[in-house]
Amino acid sequence: SQTIHQWPATLVQPVGSPLSLECTVEGTSNPNLYWYRQAAGRGLQLLFYSVGIGQISSEVPQNLSASRPQDRQFILSSKKLLLSDSGFYLCAWSGGVVDEQYFGPGTRLTVT
Amino acid sequence: RKEVEQDPGPFNVPEGATVAFNCTYSNSASQSFFWYRQDCRKEPKLLMSVYSSGNEDGRFTAQLNRASQYISLLIRDSKLSDSATYLCVANNAGNMLTFGGGTRLMVKP
Numbered sequence: 001s002q003t004i005h006q007w008p009a010t011l012v013q014p015v016g017s018p019l020s021l022e023c024t025v026e027g028t029s030n031p032n033l034y035w036y037r038q039a040a041g042r043g044l045q046l047l048f049y050s051v052g053i054g055q056i057s058s059e060v061p062q063n064l065s066a067s068r069p070q071d072r073q074f075i076l077s078s079k080k081l082l083l084s085d086s087g088f089y090l091c092a093w094s095g096g097v098v099d100e101q102y103f104g105p106g107t108r109l110t111v112t
Numbered sequence: 113r114k115e116v117e118q119d120p121g122p123f124n125v126p127e128g129a130t131v132a133f134n135c136t137y138s139n140s141a142s143q144s145f146f147w148y149r150q151d152c153r154k155e156p157k158l159l160m161s162v163y164s165s166g167n168e169d170g171r172f173t174a175q176l177n178r179a180s181q182y183i184s185l186l187i188r189d190s191k192l193s194d195s196a197t198y199l200c201v202a203n204n205a206g207n208m209l210t211f212g213g214g215t216r217l218m219v220k221p
Contacts, residue, residue: 032207044156044199044211090155099144099207103155 002027006091006104014112019064019078021107023091026072031093033074034101035066038088050074086111115139116212118200124218129190133215135200136182142202142210145183147174150197150214159198160185190219 003026013019025031035047046059048066056066063082067075074091088108092101118135125131137145144163148156160167162183166175173186187194200212 043213046208049208088153094207099203099209100146100158100161101207101209102158106155108153 002093002095002102004091004093004102004104006089006107008107009105010108010110012110012112013081015083016080019076019081019085019109021076021089021091021109023074023076023104024072025093028072028093028095030071031095033068034092034094035074035076036090036092036103038090040087044090048076081111083111085109114212115204115210116200116202118198118212118215120213120215122216122218124220125190126220127190127192129219130186130188131190131217132184132186133198133200133217134182134184135212135215137200137202137210138181139202139204139210140178140181142204144203145174145176146201146203146209147172147183147185148199148201148211150199152197156199187217190217192219192221195219 005024032051034049036044037047038044048058050056050068053068064078088106090106091104094101115138146161147159149159150156160174162174162176171188175184195218197214197216199214202210
């Protein structure tokens with residue numbers, strides 16, 4: 001069966017510091033991968049998605065970037081965090097003929 | 113106007129009650145729909161997929177009305193463990209999901 005991992009689970013970072021969040025998927029190949037952010041009390045906002053290695057599409061312009069160095073690895077990065085980057089970051093995958101997305105456990109980021 | 117709109121609630125219901133949530137979507141090209149359940153400070157988990165007029169899974173029934181552009185979720189015989197936020201989701205194209213803001217359900221003993 002497929003599983004999706006994210007780390008770290010929680011992170012507290014000062015404004016201006018860099019960020020690297022990692023997501024890996026097991027049990028499937030060539031998945032579509034997604035990064036979402038959920039601000040406190042808000043809905044999910046799609047940040048990036050990838051249909052293959054090195055292929056990244058950005059939905060919202062911001063100081064974040066994403067990379068997909070391997071088939072089942074998706075990384076979210078920032079060079080300098082802003083206070084507004086605080087939130088719950090969720091990685092998801094989908095694959096095959098169905099369009100259902102499955103989420104990882106998330107990383108709760110607090111920028112201070 | 114939001115693409116997917118939900119009443120944020122909370123819906124407070126007693127155990128055993130039947131509760132229904134409605135969700136409206138603005139993109140008539142949306143092909144498929146989903147209901148996710150999200151517990152506090154946890155990731156959303158897929159509850160039901162809706163590809164045609166509806167779907168039923170035990171106590172949960174989802175119905176789709178394309179003419180009126182709304183999806184409903186009916187929960188029968190509510191359990192305390194059903195307390196959560198329910199997210200309505202539309203798939204517009206190319207596996208791009210648009211999420212509603214969620215409806216909070218609280219089932220009381």
